[in-house]
Amino acid sequence: MSQPVGYKRSRPRFEDVSLGVAARSRTHLPAAELSNWLRGVGSVLVPASNVSITIAAGTTKTLRYRVKPIGTAVVRVWVIWARASAVTGASSLSVAAPTGATLTARGVVGTTEALQPVTLVEPLTAKSAAEQEISIDLRVVAGGASVLVQNVMCYEMPRRELLRDSTDGGIARETLLSREPIYDEDFVSLGGIMQAASNIDSRRRVTLFARSWPDNITDALSTTSGAALGTNLLTTLPVPMLARKRYIGDVVGAVSPRYYVRAPVGTSMEIRCANGATVVDVTHAGTGAFAWVTSSADINVDCELMTASDGRQGAAWDELIFSWRRSAGLGTCYLANVSALDLTT
Amino acid sequence: MATSEHLAFVAGNETSLVNLAGDTATISDAVNNLLHLSDSAGRVIVCTADGAVSYPKKSSANTGAWFPVFSSGVFYPLLRDDGSAYPIRVRIGGRAGSATGSIFRIGVCPVGTAAFSMSGGTILPNVVQTATITSTTPAWLTTLLSTLVTLTAGQVGAALTEVSTYDAVSSATPVGVLVCPCTIEVWTRDLVPADDTPVVAGVYAAEYVGI
Numbered sequence: 001m002s003q004p005v006g007y008k009r010s011r012p013r014f015e016d017v018s019l020g021v022a023a024r025s026r027t028h029l030p031a032a033e034l035s036n037w038l039r040g041v042g043s044v045l046v047p048a049s050n051v052s053i054t055i056a057a058g059t060t061k062t063l064r065y066r067v068k069p070i071g072t073a074v075v076r077v078w079v080i081w082a083r084a085s086a087v088t089g090a091s092s093l094s095v096a097a098p099t100g101a102t103l104t105a106r107g108v109v110g111t112t113e114a115l116q117p118v119t120l121v122e123p124l125t126a127k128s129a130a131e132q133e134i135s136i137d138l139r140v141v142a143g144g145a146s147v148l149v150q151n152v153m154c155y156e157m158p159r160r161e162l163l164r165d166s167t168d169g170g171i172a173r174e175t176l177l178s179r180e181p182i183y184d185e186d187f188v189s190l191g192g193i194m195q196a197a198s199n200i201d202s203r204r205r206v207t208l209f210a211r212s213w214p215d216n217i218t219d220a221l222s223t224t225s226g227a228a229l230g231t232n233l234l235t236t237l238p239v240p241m242l243a244r245k246r247y248i249g250d251v252v253g254a255v256s257p258r259y260y261v262r263a264p265v266g267t268s269m270e271i272r273c274a275n276g277a278t279v280v281d282v283t284h285a286g287t288g289a290f291a292w293v294t295s296s297a298d299i300n301v302d303c304e305l306m307t308a309s310d311g312r313q314g315a316a317w318d319e320l321i322f323s324w325r326r327s328a329g330l331g332t333c334y335l336a337n338v339s340a341l342d343l344t345t
Numbered sequence: 346m347a348t349s350e351h352l353a354f355v356a357g358n359e360t361s362l363v364n365l366a367g368d369t370a371t372i373s374d375a376v377n378n379l380l381h382l383s384d385s386a387g388r389v390i391v392c393t394a395d396g397a398v399s400y401p402k403k404s405s406a407n408t409g410a411w412f413p414v415f416s417s418g419v420f421y422p423l424l425r426d427d428g429s430a431y432p433i434r435v436r437i438g439g440r441a442g443s444a445t446g447s448i449f450r451i452g453v454c455p456v457g458t459a460a461f462s463m464s465g466g467t468i469l470p471n472v473v474q475t476a477t478i479t480s481t482t483p484a485w486l487t488t489l490l491s492t493l494v495t496l497t498a499g500q501v502g503a504a505l506t507e508v509s510t511y512d513a514v515s516s517a518t519p520v521g522v523l524v525c526p527c528t529i530e531v532w533t534r535d536l537v538p539a540d541d542t543p544v545v546a547g548v549y550a551a552e553y554v555g556i
Contacts, residue, residue, distance in 0.1 A: 043388060047390055048390060050398075
C-alpha cells in the first residue's frame with residue numbers, strides 16, 4: 001500500500017455527498033489524497049525576513065528563530081540572500097544549521113553584482129512538532145571580503161510519501177478504490193479520512209513574522225531607554241498580520257508573540273505587542289544571558305475572511321506594532337528575535 | 346477560489362465511522378473540513394517590516410529602467426487542483442528616491458523568468474505595480490493595482506521540475522519531488538536619473554485561497 005503526497009492538491013466534491021445518497025467512491029479517494037497532500041507539503045518556518053548585517057572576514061554570526069513545525073518534515077531548506085563587498089570570487093559564505101554543525105562553503109559574488117541566493121539543505125535527525133528554536137551559523141571565509149546578508153528564509157521540503165503512523169498520518173490510497181470494503185481503522189479507508197478530517201491539528205502552524213539579529217551583544221538590537229512603551233519601536237513599519245479562519249463565525253484569531261532577549265541580572269525589560277488599542281505586554285527579568293520569552297499572552301488579529309478576494313476584513317490590514325524599554329535597573333537590554341506565530345489548534 | 350462548503354471548519358464531527366459506514370452528513374462534513382484545512386494551508390512567504398533596501402548604485406546615470414531590489418529566494422508555492430498556484434496576497438512598503446517619484450512592482454516569478462515578468466511593459470497576472478510614489482518617508486504603499494498575484498496553470502506547468510530530497514530521517518536514499526521553484530520579487534524604477542534610489546522598507550507575501 002502507498003500514501004503518496006501529490007505535487008498539487010486534489011479536490012473531493014462535496015456536491016457528490018448528498019442527503020439520502022451514499023457518498024460515492026470518487027469523493028473518498030480524492031479526500032484521502034487531499035489529506036496526504038495536506039500533511040506532506042512543507043511549511044514555511046521562517047518567512048523571508050530582513051537581516052541586513054555585514055559579516056566581516058573570519059567572523060561567524062548566529063541567527064535563532066522560534067518555530068512550530070507540523071511534524072512530518074525530514075528536510076529543511078535555508079535560503080540566504082547575500083552579496084560580497086568586493087568583486088566576484090573575493091569571498092565565500094559558509095553556512096551551518098543548526099548552530100555548531102559543520103560549515104558548508106558557498107561562493108558569494110561582489111558588490112557590483114546583484115544579490116544572490118545561498119542555499120543550505122538541512123536533513124533532520126528527528127521529526128518534531130514541538131515549538132522549538134531553529135538556528136543557523138553564517139561565517140565569512142578568513143581573508144575574504146565582508147558579506148552583506150540581506151534576508152533569510154527557511155522552509156520544509158515536501159514529502160514524497162507518508163508513513164501510516166501517528167506521526168505522518170498517511171492514508172493508504174489503495175484502500176479507497178472502487179469496490180474496496182469500508183473499514184473504520186487508522187490510516188486506511190474511510191476511517192483514516194474521518195480521523196484526518198476531524199483533527200484540526202492537521203492544520204499547519206504558521207510563522208506569520210520573524211525578525212532576527214545575531215545573538216550577541218554587538219549585533220543584537222539594544223536599548224537603555226526607559227521611554228514609555230509604544231515609542232521605542234522594534235520595526236520601522238507595522239507588521240501586516242492575518243490569522244487563519246477556523247470555525248464558522250470566527251472573525252479573529254490568536255497570534256503568539258515570541259522574543260529572544262537578554263538583560264543584566266537585576267534589570268528588567270518590557271516588550272509590547274499592540275494591535276490598535278489592544279496591547280499585550282510582557283516583562284523579562286534579566287539573567288545575564290539570552291533567553292526566549294514565551295510567556296507572553298496571545299493577541300487577537302483579524303482572521304482571513306474567506307468571502308473576500310484577498311482575505312482582508314473591510315479591505316483593511318491588521319498590523320502589529322512591537323515596542324520595548326528597560327523598565328527597571330541599569331545596564332543595556334538586548335533583543336535578538338521578535339516573532340509572531342499562529343499556534344492555535 | 347475557496348473550495349469548502351462552509352468556508353470554515355465544522356466542529357464536532359465524528360472522529361470515526363462508529364459503524365455507520367459513512368453516513369452522508371458525516372462524510373460531507375469530513376470533506377468540508379479537509380477542503381477548508383487545505384484552503385487555509387497558505388503560508389506567509391515574506392514578511393519584512395524594517396528593511397532599507399535599494400539596488401546597488403550605478404556609476405552611470407540612472408536610465409529609468411527597472412531594477413531588482415528584493416528577492417525572497419527560491420520557494421515552492423502550493424498548487425491547486427487545476428494546476429495553478431495558490432494566489433499570493435502582497436504588500437510593499439517603501440519610499441521614493443525623491444519627490445519626483447518612483448514606481449514599485451511586486452510579483453511571484455518562476456525561477457528564470459523574473460527579468461521578463463518584472464521589467465516588461467505589460468503587467469502580467471503574476472505582477473502588480475504601484476502608482477507613482479512621491480513620499481520620501483517609508484510607509485506601506487496603498488496604491489497597488491491589486492493585492493493578489495497569481496501564477497496560471499500554464500506558468501506553473503512550464504516551470505515544474507523534480508528536485509531531490511529525502512523521505513525519512515537520517516536517510517541516505519534521495520527521492521524526487523515535483524515542485525515549481527519561484528521567487529517573490531520586488532523591482533523599482535526611479536523617474537529622475539539624478540535621484541537617489543527608491544528604498545524598499547517592507548515586503549509581505551502570503552498564500553491565500555478565498556472565494
